[in-house]
Amino acid sequence: MDVMRVSGIHMHYYAVCKRKMWLFDRGITMEHEHDRVLEGKVLHEYAYRHLEVKEILIDNAFKIDAIDGEHVREVKLSSKMTYADFLQMLFYLYQLDLRGLKKKGLISYTKERKTEEVILDEANKKRVKAAIADAIKVLDESSPPPVIKRTYCKRCAYYAFCHAGEVNGE
Numbered sequence: 001m002d003v004m005r006v007s008g009i010h011m012h013y014y015a016v017c018k019r020k021m022w023l024f025d026r027g028i029t030m031e032h033e034h035d036r037v038l039e040g041k042v043l044h045e046y047a048y049r050h051l052e053v054k055e056i057l058i059d060n061a062f063k064i065d066a067i068d069g070e071h072v073r074e075v076k077l078s079s080k081m082t083y084a085d086f087l088q089m090l091f092y093l094y095q096l097d098l099r100g101l102k103k104k105g106l107i108s109y110t111k112e113r114k115t116e117e118v119i120l121d122e123a124n125k126k127r128v129k130a131a132i133a134d135a136i137k138v139l140d141e142s143s144p145p146p147v148i149k150r151t152y153c154k155r156c157a158y159y160a161f162c163h164a165g166e167v168n169g170e
C-alpha cells in the first residue's frame with residue numbers, strides 16, 4: 001500500500017465526503033476553498049505563536065502543524081468535523097509511527113474552547129490503515145464517487161459544482 005499517495009487533507013476530506021477528496025486530488029479547487037485555507041493559516045500562525053516548532057515537513061512528504069513535547073498539535077475553528085479531525089490526526093500519528101516517532105495528538109477547538117487527545121492504539125492504527133487503503137482505492141477510480149446529499153454540501157466548496165441543477169433551480 002502506497003501510504004504516500006494520500007495526505008492529511010485527503011484523510012480529512014475522505015471522512016467528510018469521498019467525492020470531495022477525489023475532486024481535490026485531481027486539482028479541482030474552488031475560490032471558496034482558497035479562502036478557507038487562508039483562514040486556517042492565519043489561525044495556525046496565531047495559535048502556535050508560543051511554540052518553537054511549527055509547520056514541520058516530514059520527509060518532504062507531509063506537513064504537520066506543530067509538535068509540542070510528546071504531542072502533535074492541531075487547532076481547528078470549531079468541532080463541526082470531529083471525526084474528520086480525528087482521522088486526520090490519526091494519519092499524522094501513524095506517519096510518525098512509521099518513522100519510529102511515538103506521539104499523541106491534541107486537537108484544540110477554538111470556538112468551543114476544548115481540547116481532545118488522540119491516541120494511536122492498535123484499534124486506531126487499524127482504523128487509519130483501513131481508511132488509507134480505501135482512500136487509495138477511491139482515488140484510483142477514473143471518475144469521482146457520486147454526489148451525496150447532506151446538509152454539509154451547502155457549506156462545501158464544491159456545492160455549485162456538484163449541485164449545479166439545484167443551484168439553477170432545475
Ligand code: SF4
Nearest residue numbers: 017020148153156162
Ligand atoms: S458538495 Fe456534497 S457531494 Fe459535492 S463534494 Fe461537497 S460534500 Fe461532496
